[in-house]
Amino acid sequence: MKLVSSFYAYLWPGVTMQEMMKYGNNCNSYLVANALSGNKHVLVDPGQVVNETRQKCLDRLISEMKKDGLKIEDVGLIINTHAHPDHYGASEEIRKMSGAQVAIGKEENEFLQLASGEMSQALKSMGFEMPEIHPDLYLTEGELRLGKDLVAQVILIPGHSDGHIGIYWPKEKIFMGGDLVFADSTGRVDIPGGSAEALKSSIERIAKLDIEYLLTGHQYGSPGVIKGKDEIKRNFEVIRRSIFPYL
Amino acid sequence: MPEGDKELKSAFDIAMERAQKLGGLSAEDKRRLKEEELAEVGQALGKRYLSGLPIRDVELELGKYKEDRQILIPYLLSFLVDKINLIDPDDVERIVEAIRHFSKRPKVIEGIRDIINEYQIAVEQARQEIQSELGAVRRKELARKGISGSAVEPAIGASPEWLETSQHLLSEYQKRLEGTKSPLQAL
Numbered sequence: 001m002k003l004v005s006s007f008y009a010y011l012w013p014g015v016t017m018q019e020m021m022k023y024g025n026n027c028n029s030y031l032v033a034n035a036l037s038g039n040k041h042v043l044v045d046p047g048q049v050v051n052e053t054r055q056k057c058l059d060r061l062i063s064e065m066k067k068d069g070l071k072i073e074d075v076g077l078i079i080n081t082h083a084h085p086d087h088y089g090a091s092e093e094i095r096k097m098s099g100a101q102v103a104i105g106k107e108e109n110e111f112l113q114l115a116s117g118e119m120s121q122a123l124k125s126m127g128f129e130m131p132e133i134h135p136d137l138y139l140t141e142g143e144l145r146l147g148k149d150l151v152a153q154v155i156l157i158p159g160h161s162d163g164h165i166g167i168y169w170p171k172e173k174i175f176m177g178g179d180l181v182f183a184d185s186t187g188r189v190d191i192p193g194g195s196a197e198a199l200k201s202s203i204e205r206i207a208k209l210d211i212e213y214l215l216t217g218h219q220y221g222s223p224g225v226i227k228g229k230d231e232i233k234r235n236f237e238v239i240r241r242s243i244f245p246y247l
Numbered sequence: 248m249p250e251g252d253k254e255l256k257s258a259f260d261i262a263m264e265r266a267q268k269l270g271g272l273s274a275e276d277k278r279r280l281k282e283e284e285l286a287e288v289g290q291a292l293g294k295r296y297l298s299g300l301p302i303r304d305v306e307l308e309l310g311k312y313k314e315d316r317q318i319l320i321p322y323l324l325s326f327l328v329d330k331i332n333l334i335d336p337d338d339v340e341r342i343v344e345a346i347r348h349f350s351k352r353p354k355v356i357e358g359i360r361d362i363i364n365e366y367q368i369a370v371e372q373a374r375q376e377i378q379s380e381l382g383a384v385r386r387k388e389l390a391r392k393g394i395s396g397s398a399v400e401p402a403i404g405a406s407p408e409w410l411e412t413s414q415h416l417l418s419e420y421q422k423r424l425e426g427t428k429s430p431l432q433a434l
Contacts, residue, residue, distance in 0.1 A: 036393035077394055101392065106400055134405040137389060142397035154398035 002068060003213060003225065006033040007174060010064045012047065012057070014219040024053030027087045027217045028224045029061055030176055033070060035146045040076025042146060043100070044167060044176050045217065048089035049131070058090045073098045077146075079139065080104040081178025082164040083112045084191070087217065089131045106138035107156065108163025139165055157206060159199025160187030166206060173212035180206060181214070183222035184238050189247060196247035207236040285315055289322025296323075297330065297338055302348055320349050328428055331359060333366050333420055358427045366420040373412050377403050 003009045008031040013019040032042040048057045062072045075098045080088040083104060091102045112133075144152040144167070153168045160179040164187075167176040179187030180202055189196045214226040214235065226232050272280070296305050305323075309316045327342045343356050378401075385401035403409045 037391065038393075040392070076392060101389065101394065109402070109404075135402045136405075137385075137394070138400040138402050139398050140400055142399075144398040145394075145396040147393040151396075 005172060006035065007172065008033060008068055008070070009215065009225055010061055011219055011224040015221065015223060017221065020221065023055055024051045025086050026051050026055065026057040028219065030215050031065070031070065032150065035150050036076040037147060039074065041070060041074050042077045042079060043075045044079045045081055045087045045178060046078055046090040046094050048086055049093050058093060075100045078102050079167065081166065081176065081217065082161040083108045084161065085131055087178060088133055091133050092131065101136040102133065103137045103139050104133065104135045105156065105163040105165040106140045108161060109135055109138060110163065157202035159189060159195055159202045161191065162193035168209055173210055174215060175206060175209060175211045176215045177206065177217065179217040181235065181239060182216045182218055182220055183226055183235060185220060186239055186243050200244055200247060203236065203239060285318050286322045289319045290326045293323050293326035296345060297341065302345060324349055331428060333363060333417060333424060339363060355427065355430050359424065362420060362424050362427060366416065369416055370413065373416060377409050377412060381406060381408055
């Protein structure tokens with residue numbers, strides 16, 4: 001689904017309870033078309049190959065992209081906001097199909113290496129397997145230039161995970177936040193590497209940005225894309241008022 | 248008969264059979280069986296220690312074995328020494344503490360610590376060298392693909408150069424570590 005200019009959103013069904021039950025867990029994926037040399041695309045959070053309800057998540061993503069005239073073979077860069085398998089799981093599979101470069105936050109990768117045992121066990125107990133990931137590049141806080149025209153800011157937003165990153169596109173006023181915030185909710189902080197205090201700080205930092213499109217990691221009973229400055233401001237206020245006291 | 252009773256009876260039968268067998272065993276066999284049991288206790292105590300059991304509680308547990316205490320300690324230490332490795336050195340400080348407490352070989356312990364420290368320094372130096380050599384090349388490759396900026400840091404972790412170097416370092420230091428550990432195996 002085209003969002004704005006060359007930005008596309010592929011939202012995993014889950015706005016209604018029925019959808020959540022049927023489709024299970026997977027993340028929303030976002031794509032910036034023709035962003036790289038050779039008209040290659042940038043894919044943010046590819047999601048899983050197959051999820052816990054045996055939904056073929058990657059097949060669905062490929063099929064949705066096709067409807068927009070985009071091919072998975074043309075993905076040149078995969079950016080993972082964080083190292084949870086429902087976000088990065090299909091990275092290596094898509095690399096095989098496209099030869100794409102795989103990126104993740106540097107701090108997140110270090111944490112993944114250090115805590116792989118604990119993380120792996122904790123996530124396994126929640127029904128997640130830990131697929132392999134071999135990053136070609138790390139992303140740290142700073143400027144990310146893509147192709148000739150696109151400039152994004154990589155922002156470290158720990159809280160849901162230790163080295164979680166967000167991608168802010170100042171010109172387009174788009175923020176891709178992974179599992180930082182959702183509509184009227186936030187990412188959970190009870191997974192290894194999570195921190196309520198860090199999450200609150202990260203949210204306050206992002207709330208100061210000029211954002212027209214807040215692209216969230218999941219549609220947990222609510223829309224995955226929050227549009228409009230006022231609606232985004234309201235969303236941060238609801239989170240401060242209703243979620244912060246319980247974190 | 249309920250399944251639970253069957254299991255209980257079976258366990259009881261096994262114990263009875265064992266007791267009968269012991270009656271017919273030679274003194275040497277009895278000694279060997281006892282050694283095996285103590286080895287298992289020593290290992291179990293070692294596992295509990297690594298899981299966080301304080302050293303004073305290890306002492307309390309050992310105290311329950313009275314005259315066998317001195318036989319148990321080498322099994323406990325042998326288990327702990329086996330657990331020392333270069334990949335996951337987190338337990339080393341606790342193991343060193345136990346070795347220092349239960350034996351009097353501080354020089355060997357310092358030797359182990361030195362090797363682990365040297366290994367970590369060597370790995371970090373190698374990582375920096377490869378990062379600087381390979382990083383510049385990879386950065387150019389990424390720029391050709393249209394990926395650049397201050398946020399970009401090429402990863403070398405999966406490169407053949409790094410895998411070969413890290414494997415070489417691991418093998419070299421592993422040999423040194425095993426050589427230094429061997430006197431401790433006989434504590």
